[in-house]
Amino acid sequence: MSFYHIPRRSALLAMALALAVPTLGAAQDDPKMGGTLKISHSTRIATLNVLSLSGPAEYPVIDMAYSGLTRIGPDSQPMPDLAASWEGSPDATEFTFHLREGVTFHDGTPATASDVVATYEAILNPDIPASAASVLNMIDTVEAIDDLTVKFSLKTPFADFPTSTAHANARIMSEEALAGDHALLDTVVNGTGPFKMESYDSARITRLVRNDDYFIEGKPHLDAVEMHLFPDLAAETTNFLSGDIDVMLLVQQADYERISSAPGINALRVPSGRYVNVVMRFDQEPFDDLRVREALAYAIDRQLLVDLVLEGLGRPAHDNILSPEFKFRIDTPEKSYDPERAKALLAEAGHPDGLKLDLVASNRPAIRAQVAIAIKQMALPAGFDINVETMPHDTYLANVWRKGGFYMAYWGMQPTEDATFNLLLTSNASYEDTGWMNAEFDALVQAGRSTTIESERADAYTKAQELMLAELPYIIAFYEDVLTASKEHVQGYTLNPINRYFYLENVWLDE
Amino acid sequence: MPKAFRTAAGMTGLGLLLLVMGAATLGPLLAPYDPQAFHPAARLQGPSAAHWLGTDQFGRDLLSRLLNGAPSTVFFGLGATLLGVGAGSMIGVIAGTAGGWIDSVIMRILDGLLAVPELLFTLLIVTFLGGGMGQAMLAVAIAFTPGMARIARSSVLSIRTREYVLAAVARGERSPYIVLREVLPNAVGPIIVEATIRVAFAIMIGATLGFLGLGAQPPSTEWGLMVAEARQFMFRNAWTVAVPGVAIAMAAMGFNLFGDALRDSLDPRRSS
Numbered sequence: 001m002s003f004y005h006i007p008r009r010s011a012l013l014a015m016a017l018a019l020a021v022p023t024l025g026a027a028q029d030d031p032k033m034g035g036t037l038k039i040s041h042s043t044r045i046a047t048l049n050v051l052s053l054s055g056p057a058e059y060p061v062i063d064m065a066y067s068g069l070t071r072i073g074p075d076s077q078p079m080p081d082l083a084a085s086w087e088g089s090p091d092a093t094e095f096t097f098h099l100r101e102g103v104t105f106h107d108g109t110p111a112t113a114s115d116v117v118a119t120y121e122a123i124l125n126p127d128i129p130a131s132a133a134s135v136l137n138m139i140d141t142v143e144a145i146d147d148l149t150v151k152f153s154l155k156t157p158f159a160d161f162p163t164s165t166a167h168a169n170a171r172i173m174s175e176e177a178l179a180g181d182h183a184l185l186d187t188v189v190n191g192t193g194p195f196k197m198e199s200y201d202s203a204r205i206t207r208l209v210r211n212d213d214y215f216i217e218g219k220p221h222l223d224a225v226e227m228h229l230f231p232d233l234a235a236e237t238t239n240f241l242s243g244d245i246d247v248m249l250l251v252q253q254a255d256y257e258r259i260s261s262a263p264g265i266n267a268l269r270v271p272s273g274r275y276v277n278v279v280m281r282f283d284q285e286p287f288d289d290l291r292v293r294e295a296l297a298y299a300i301d302r303q304l305l306v307d308l309v310l311e312g313l314g315r316p317a318h319d320n321i322l323s324p325e326f327k328f329r330i331d332t333p334e335k336s337y338d339p340e341r342a343k344a345l346l347a348e349a350g351h352p353d354g355l356k357l358d359l360v361a362s363n364r365p366a367i368r369a370q371v372a373i374a375i376k377q378m379a380l381p382a383g384f385d386i387n388v389e390t391m392p393h394d395t396y397l398a399n400v401w402r403k404g405g406f407y408m409a410y411w412g413m414q415p416t417e418d419a420t421f422n423l424l425l426t427s428n429a430s431y432e433d434t435g436w437m438n439a440e441f442d443a444l445v446q447a448g449r450s451t452t453i454e455s456e457r458a459d460a461y462t463k464a465q466e467l468m469l470a471e472l473p474y475i476i477a478f479y480e481d482v483l484t485a486s487k488e489h490v491q492g493y494t495l496n497p498i499n500r501y502f503y504l505e506n507v508w509l510d511e
Numbered sequence: 512m513p514k515a516f517r518t519a520a521g522m523t524g525l526g527l528l529l530l531v532m533g534a535a536t537l538g539p540l541l542a543p544y545d546p547q548a549f550h551p552a553a554r555l556q557g558p559s560a561a562h563w564l565g566t567d568q569f570g571r572d573l574l575s576r577l578l579n580g581a582p583s584t585v586f587f588g589l590g591a592t593l594l595g596v597g598a599g600s601m602i603g604v605i606a607g608t609a610g611g612w613i614d615s616v617i618m619r620i621l622d623g624l625l626a627v628p629e630l631l632f633t634l635l636i637v638t639f640l641g642g643g644m645g646q647a648m649l650a651v652a653i654a655f656t657p658g659m660a661r662i663a664r665s666s667v668l669s670i671r672t673r674e675y676v677l678a679a680v681a682r683g684e685r686s687p688y689i690v691l692r693e694v695l696p697n698a699v700g701p702i703i704v705e706a707t708i709r710v711a712f713a714i715m716i717g718a719t720l721g722f723l724g725l726g727a728q729p730p731s732t733e734w735g736l737m738v739a740e741a742r743q744f745m746f747r748n749a750w751t752v753a754v755p756g757v758a759i760a761m762a763a764m765g766f767n768l769f770g771d772a773l774r775d776s777l778d779p780r781r782s783s
Contacts, residue, residue, distance in 0.1 A: 234742055254568070254743040304551055308569055361729075366740075369729045374569065376730070377549050390728035392642045 031492065035509035036224040039247045042236045044229060045202045049185040050171045051122060051130045057229060059168055060249060060502045064208050064225060065106075066171035066191030067215075069097050069116060069150070070162050072415050072501050074494045076325070078162040082111065082172055082192060082215075083150075092157040092452045097165075099148040103215045105174050106189070106196040113144035118175035120152075128182070131169040134430035135419045138449065159452040160416045167415075168500035194220040194505035203229055214505065221492075221508035241265075246490050246509070251483040253311040259485050267485040269313060272497035273323030273413030273420075274482065276371045278359075278475040283435035284405035286357075291349035293472045298345065299382035300375055301337035302477045309370045314480045319469060321420055323479045325497060328417050328448070328461035332469065342382035354383030360407040361388060362396035368408040371477070402433040409433070409474075413498045417461050421445045425473060434473040441467050515775035524768025531762045535585035538578035546571065546579035546732050555748040565750035567741055573754045580732030580755070585762065587648055587726075587733070588714035594652030595713075596706045599659025604698070606660065607667030608690050618664065621657040629654045633716055637725045644733070647726040651713050662705050666698035673697075700777050708770035711763040718759045734759050 041057040050062050070086070073079035083097035103111040120142045123130040140155045154161065164170075174190055189197040192215070195208035206227040210220055228245060230236035237255050240248040241262055251259055251267065260267030278296070280287035287293055302316035315323075322329040346355060361372040369390045376386040391400070400407050414420040422429050426445050427437045441464055448460035486493045492506040515521050534541075543563075544550075550562075550570035557565045564573040606617040624632070636650035670676060671694065679693050718735025720726030727733030729740065734755040741751030 234745075252743060254747070258746055308549070308551060308554070363724050363728065366743075373547075373730045374549070377547060377569075388730055390730075392724070395641060 031221045031508040032510060033221055033508070034223050035221075035511060036226060037222050037247065037490070037504065037507055037509065038226045038228055038245045039249055040228045040230055040236050040240055040245045041249045042230050042233050045200070045206055045227065047186045048189050048197075048200065049182070050169060050173055050191075051128060051132075051185070053169070054131060056250065056499075057227065059500050060504070061189075061197075061206060061208070061227060062171055062191070063168070063193070063500070063502045064195040064504055065189045065193045065197055066173070067103075067193050068166050068168075068171045070166040072163070072166045072496060072498060074496055074501075074503065076415065076496065076498070078166050081166070082116070083165075086162055088159075088161065090452070092159045092161070093154045095152045095154070095161050096145070097150045097152075099150065100215050101148060103192050104213055105192055106211060107174075109174060109176070111172065111174070111192045112147045113150045114147075115175045116150045116172055117142050117144050118178045119170070119172045122173075122178050123170060131430075132164075132167040134422050134428075135164045135167055135416075136170065156446070156450045157452060158418075158449050159457070160418055160449075163415050164419070167419075195222075195225055198224070201229075203231070205229070216505065220505035222504070225504055240485065247484070247486045247493060249484055251485050253309075253313050253483065256311065256313060256483050264488045265485055266488060266490075266493075267483070268493075268495055270482045270484075270495050270497050271315065271323075271325070272480060272482040272499065273325055274480040274497075274499070275317060275321075275323075275411060275476045275478065276367060276480070277321075277409050277411065278375070278477075279404070279407050279409050279433055280473075280475070281405040281433075281435045282437070282473070286349070286351065286355060287405060289349045290472065291345045292351070292355070293475070295342040295345035295349070295382060296375075296379060296384065297335055297342075297472060297475050298338045299342040299379035299384055300335075300475065300477050301378050302335070304337070304378070305371065305374055305477050308374055309367060310478060310480055313483060314478045317476045317478050319472060319474065319476050320465060321425065321468065321474065321476060322417060322465065323413065325413070326417055326420075328458050328465075330462050330465045332465075337378070339379075339382040342379070342384075346383050351383070354385055356385045357387070357406055359386050359388050360396065360400045360404050361390050362393045362400075362408070363390050364393040365410070367480075368410055372408050375477075402431065412500075415498055418445065418449050421464065425468065436471065436473045438467070438471065441471075513772075513776035515772040518772070520768050521772035521775075524765055524770075524772055527761050527765030528769045531581070531585060531765050534578055534581035536582070538581040542572075542575035542578040544572040544575040546575040547730055548572075555744060555751070557748065557750055564754045565748060567737075567748075567751045568744050573750060576732045576737060577734070577754055577758055580734050580737060581758075583644070583727065583731065584714060584717065584734045584759070587644065587651075587717040588710045588762070588766070591648045591651035591713040591717065592655065592706055592710045594648070595655025595709070596659050596702060598652065599656040599661075600663040600702055602656065603660035603663025603665075604667050604690060604695060607664040607671065608686070608694065614664075617660075621660050624657040625661065629658075629712070630716060630719065633720070634723075634725070637720060642720075642725040642728070644727050644731075647717060647720045650720075651716050654716075655709060655713070659702070659705065659709075663698065663702055666701050667694055670694050670697050704770060704774040704777060707773055708767055711766035711770070714759065714766065715763050734762075 043055055043057045045057050046055055047053050050066055067082040069083045070078040071081040082099055084100045086097040088095045105111055122128050123132050123136055138154045138156050138158050140153045142152050145151050177190055194211055194214045196211045198207045198209045200206050209224045233252060239245050280293050282288055306314050306316050318332045318335045320332040359372050361369040372388045376388050379386055414423055424431055426442050444460050444464035448457050451457055482497055482499050484495050489510045491508050491510050494503055516525055553566050554568055554570035562572050566572060606614045632654040633650045636653050637647055640646040640650060676693050679689050717726055721733045721735025722739040727736045737755035738752055745752045
């Protein structure tokens with residue numbers, strides 16, 4: 001038997017330690033119990049259906065109310081959650097999880113192996129929309145050995161399986177809730193997490209209160225957590241700076257300096273693999289020609305984009321979908337801004353007089369249009385005459401996303417190489433939108449998934465990245481830092497770069 | 512110059528109007544820089560010799576953007592008003608001329624629509640039509656229609672019983688002739704005055720929609736959108752918000768004061 005949650009990403013570990021620093025000052029004190037933590041966010045909580053939700057204000061709520069089998073820790077490694085421990089077979093095709101004893105859902109019913117089985121069967125059911133399906137589709141069978149033991153058999157070996165079970169949309173729901181009307185899952189919350197739902201208002205305040213029966217002794221420290229939702233970023237910032245909001249979950253780049261220099265506030269900046277990417281479909285002209293894609297890649301000044309759009313709060317990227325946080329990420333050749341070279345490539349591709357193109361950007365969040373407008377200007381000297389077409393997000397989702405030939409997308413960081421590739425780039429990826437459909441790439445990603453031998457995985461993922469960089473399915477110009485801020489009396493608040501796990505059970509108020 | 516324009520308010524209105532219309536017609540030609548060009552070394556700066564009104568977050572020249580956005584901003588106000596006035600006048604004249612149950616039905620429907628505030632009505636229509644400059648313009652026009660119809664109708668009613676109209680009826684002229692040649696030319700005064708004042712509202716509603724992301728879309732230099740885009744940077748360079756904001760206020764005030772003066776000069780009780 002071998003264990004698969006060995007700390008391995010030293011870079012991330014160092015980062016997590018750095019993150020802990022703002023809270024270390026008072027860490028010697030014992031956490032104080034009680035108090036209400038007020039968190040703000042600028043988007044709605046549209047649904048609380050764990051299986052399908054995807055909103056940035058929705059994840060913190062289910063992170064508080066539910067537990068997964070495993071969870072991604074601040075060090076980006078899988079940590080125990082509902083499962084106290086787990087083991088995998090040496091060939092990584094079978095995984096057994098041992099659940100904690102005596103855990104109950106918020107309604108008092110015991111949480112057992114049958115709930116885990118019901119949750120995973122729902123995720124894998126093709127008739128139920130489930131965001132976690134694409135990273136868990138290697139599961140062949142899931143069975144309850146006894147009340148506290150669940151065994152997964154996989155179709156193919158998969159060493160990172162305990163990371164996949166930590167997927168934010170794979171939190172364990174009760175068998176009873178899943179057997180009932182799924183429309184109720186939008187509003188009714190019954191989890192095993194540190195906080196339970198008291199009141200849910202999708203657009204104003206959603207309040208959760210302490211779960212006295214939480215399975216970790218002495219946690220949570222807080223009596224309650226309130227999510228205050230603001231329809232407007234400026235109002236949210238003003239309220240955080242002058243009002244009684246304790247944590248501003250997501251700070252905009254433009255406000256970061258002002259907020260971080262305000263007295264009594266700890267601002268946190270976490271390097272992340274979040275990115276804005278330019279989608280250029282392989283099955284539509286003119287991007288079916290690699291030289292056109294390359295031309296655009298050389299027509300973008302990546303450092304300038306970081307400075308202008310991110311206010312310097314990010315790192316230039318050179319089209320690798322994997323940021324430096326990923327273990328198997330290769331050293332990626334830098335592409336310098338070279339309009340002449342871009343022009344030559346365009347001419348070679350049969351466009352000596354340049355190219356006229358429409359680039360679509362959704363208006364939400366604003367960063368998509370900002371990057372598009374910047375690209376338009378940068379690519380001008382290279383012969384690209386780009387017309388930026390900004391549209392409402394709903395129109396974009398209905399008409400352009402995964403259909404259009406040239407548009408701006410925006411994605412958060414995934415926990416593993418496999419999850420990243422299977423989200424977007426493999427032929428059967430959850431949100432495949434390039435039309436790349438490269439069998440060799442699919443095979444390499446499969447190979448990386450199917451072996452536990454580190455060198456073989458490194459080899460497969462190296463080749464997959466080299467192929468991706470050569471074929472250039474996306475232009476990825478930067479990795480965006482995740483920014484958050486809290487008042488000084490908030491202790492124990494940390495943030496993971498994946499931005500799906502918030503560890504609010506550790507937070508306490510030093511008032 | 513009519514007496515009404517010789518007041519301080521009248522002069523200010525006329526001056527602002529000339530300034531705004533000048534910018535709307537010649538602005539893009541006068542812009543010192545390409546309004547979309549980045550000047551990364553000079554981002555978020557206040558006024559200087561190089562950039563008279565300062566620069567935005569991309570280092571784009573605010574004066575150039577302002578001048579470039581003038582035509583679309585003013586065109587939006589004029590276009591929406593013209594459409595709304597056209598449709599409203601037609602409906603009002605029909606109702607006023609036809610009288611009877613046709614008048615009653617039309618006016619009760621319009622009264623119902625008038626109960627909804629114009630901005631809310633516009634937002635409602637934009638929700639149905641979708642965002643964008645054209646849709647927003649149409650929405651404002653539709654929102655303006657009931658009010659304009661009411662003014663046109665009352666104007667027609669006061670004229671319908673005048674002697675020259677009765678004379679035309681006695682001559683045996685057909686209805687369209689009477690409406691177009693006798694009624695409309697004499698009813699047009701109040702409509703023009705109302706339309707001028709409404710241009711100011713149309714510009715403000717257009718800017719509001721642009722600000723809310725429902726009107727013009729980036730990288731357009733429409734003024735409301737300029738305010739929206741700059742809002743995040745307000746604390747770092749207030750000029751980014753103040754420049755388009757003041758411009759919108761000037762345009763709205765210009766049309767409003769001009770409209771007031773126009774009304775006064777056409778009002779027989781005041782001009783005597």
